[in-house]
Amino acid sequence: MSVIKVENITKVYTETAVPVHALNGVSFEIQEGEFTAIVGPSGCGKTTLLNILGGLDHPTSGRVEISNIDITEMKDSDLINFRLNNIGFVFQAYNLIPVLTTLENVEFIMLLQKVDKKKRRKRSMDLLEQMGIAEKANQRPSELSGGQQQRVAVARALASKPNFILADEPTANLDSVSTSNLLDIMAVMNREEKETFIFSTHDQRVIDKARRVITLEDGRVKSDEIRE
Amino acid sequence: MYLTLAWRNIWRNKRRSFITIGSITFAVFLACIMRSMQLGSYERMIENAARFYTGYIQVHKNGFWDDKTIDNSFEYNKSLISKIENTPGVEVAVPRVESFALAAFGTKTKGAFVLGIAPEKEDQLTRVKDKLVEGSYLSKDDKSVMIAQGLAEYLKMGIGDTIILISQGYHGANAAGIYPVKGIMKFPIPDQNNQTVYLPLKEAQWFYNLENQLTSIALVVDKANHVEIIVADISVQLDTTALEVMGWYDLMPDLVQGIEIDNISGKVMLWILYSVIGFGMFGTYLMMTAERMYEFGVMMSVGMKRILMQFIIFIEMVMMTSIGVIMGVGISLPILIYYYNNPIFISGEAATAIENFGVEAAYFFSLQPSLFYNQAWAIFIMALILSLYPLIIIQNLKPVKAMREAI
Known part of the structure; x- marks a missing residue:
């Protein structure tokens, strides 16, 4: 089943003196349960593509359908709600809320979804256990290592039961051990829970783990490789 | 959260x-x-x-505030006083007779502001006893006066000397009297210090031929910010076609x-x-x-x-x-x-x-x-x-x- 359908999207930034064509006729589909890496050199349009897939930015032309819903024409206010219930985000800089504990950070998304307190506490603890950081539940992000913080970020992204998770350079700030641990956890979530992951990355270790690699160059899909 | x-x-x-x-x-x-x-x-x-002179509230005859003559006086009776004193918030009602006279001693004369007071009640309002610098305070049955220090110095008189007061009484009657000086007071405001004469109320009524009449009743109230309410309460009880009730803000517009x-x-x-x-x-x-x-x-x-x-x-x-x-x-x-x-x-x-x-x-x-x-x-x-x-x-x-x- 297709989770994301991208049809011929272009993105032109006109704020600069010379218009910048960040994306130029990009099309692809992502199926449920995929573990996909979007790769390419700096400036190829990875982040722009991820922003558009995440409903954070609008394409100049083309369509993006998520679970058969066209998000390109959605109003900003509807997109916020759509993101909350359909998309999980993992950022390069973790972006946890510094004043909340690990558990509260994971709970927070469900609080926004108005999930009952008992249910959200239980799901948060379950996710932290799956991430192997349940013992850090009451610690603040500043007391955790980078790898641990990124695992909390993944737990937070999964907490809302999204259709897919968008991860923008999730391992860029991690050492090799933390990267390996994080990738293992995400691979397990993908294999066992059928969670769909889409990464933008430069990291060869992530690329090696991906089962599909979409390579962008100059705003176009250069290659789309599916691995078994 | x-x-x-x-x-x-x-x-x-x-x-x-x-x-x-x-x-x-x-x-x-x-x-x-x-x-x-x-x-x-x-x-x-x-x-x-308010405590210096006017009181927080004053009751007087309609028209007195614009034309402060002895003819604009009103009858002082127990029913009026009890109505005023029984109004919630009123602590003391201080009866007064106020007018002017020519004060003389020896070869000197000077215009004076004469104030007929109920000595104890007046002291509760203006604390006038504290202003006494020489002699003693008036009692209600005295037939003597207290005068301000500036006036005493001008007339060159002291305690025991006799002051002559000449004025016009109620409805044009002649007013004349001779009073020994019982006390001398010092006031901070020069105008007041140079011309004030205090008489006991009864003696002032006799002097001005007022027959149990007053020119004003000044009131001490429990709190200054209750004045408006008290003015309204008293006004309801009195015949406002004859009498006027004024709060300090009307008495002292300046x-x-x-x-x-x-x-x-x-x-x-x-x-x-x-x-x-x-x-x-x-x-x-x-x-x-x-x-x-x-x-x-x-x-x-x-x-x-x-x-x-x-x-x-x-x-x-x-x-x-x-x-x-x-x-x-x-x-x-x-x-x-x-x-x-x-x-x-x-x-x-x-x-x-x-x-x-x-x-x-x-x-x-x-x-x-x-x-x-x-x-x-x-x-x-x-x-x-x-x-x-x-x-x-x-x-x-x-x-x-x-x-x-x-x-």
Whole structure:
């Protein structure tokens, strides 16, 4: 089943003196349960593509359908709600809320979804256990290592039961051990829970783990490789 | 959790929060002190003026206030006095006969202001006994007078000398009398010190041929701010076609005007203070907004609605402002209570200069509850208006732009 359908999207930034064509006729589909890496050199349009897939930015032309819903024409206010219930985000800089504990950070998304307190506490603890950081539940992000913080970020992204998770350079700030641990956890979530992951990355270790690699160059899909 | 989040957000940058809370505390503290001094001086001026002569409320014949002649007098009866004295809030009703006479001693004469008083009641209103510098105070059956020091010096007379008073009595009757001087009083206001003569009420009524009549009844009330209500209560009970009931604000329009003008300048000073503090607070709000721009972008990316984010920021502002306001009032209150009970008295030449204007040389403080909640509200509302800035920023925030530009 297709989770994301991208049809011929272009993105032109006109704020600069010379218009910048960040994306130029990009099309692809992502199926449920995929573990996909979007790769390419700096400036190829990875982040722009991820922003558009995440409903954070609008394409100049083309369509993006998520679970058969066209998000390109959605109003900003509807997109916020759509993101909350359909998309999980993992950022390069973790972006946890510094004043909340690990558990509260994971709970927070469900609080926004108005999930009952008992249910959200239980799901948060379950996710932290799956991430192997349940013992850090009451610690603040500043007391955790980078790898641990990124695992909390993944737990937070999964907490809302999204259709897919968008991860923008999730391992860029991690050492090799933390990267390996994080990738293992995400691979397990993908294999066992059928969670769909889409990464933008430069990291060869992530690329090696991906089962599909979409390579962008100059705003176009250069290659789309599916691995078994 | 939203409240927890707002509370913890306040303390994530302690220095910034301390600066914000500190400026609010300082603003409230300074505003309360300034306003307390100003209102305290007004209260004292009103009290002094009311107790100096007019009373907080005065009852007199209709027309007397515009034409203060002895013919505009009214009958003094027990039913009238009991109606007035039984009105809630009235402490003492002080009967008076007021007119003018020519005072003479030896070869000197001078126009004098003659005041017929019930000695004990008059003292409860004007504390006139305290002004006595020589001799003794009048009793109600005396056939003698007390005169002001300036008049005594002009006429070159002292205790035991006999003063001659000549005037026109009720309905044109002749008024003449000879009275020994029983006491000499000193008043701070030169006009009063140079022309006042006190007679016992009965003797004044006899002198002016008034037959149990008064020119006015001055009232002492429990609280100055009850005057309007008491005036209304008394007016209902009396025949207002014959008698007029006036509050201190009608009796002393010059004082009211003076206070109003001074009050405006005080308020201008307060607004200058608010503005200075407001700019300081706005600076910290700008810093806070700039610091958290990335975070706002992230929050919105993960699905947090603008309104919810604005609510949390608003709660943060409300919490910080409340802490500042409570601290400001909390610090100023004990200081003001102390100075309310222990006014700051000025001494030396400055004191003499002030006293020459008939004003007590001291700083008095007020503890009117309104001065605290007015300052608290003013600062609170100002802080909340300033907090609109981050709320507007959030309203127009684009998550991608916020995250990109904040890096």
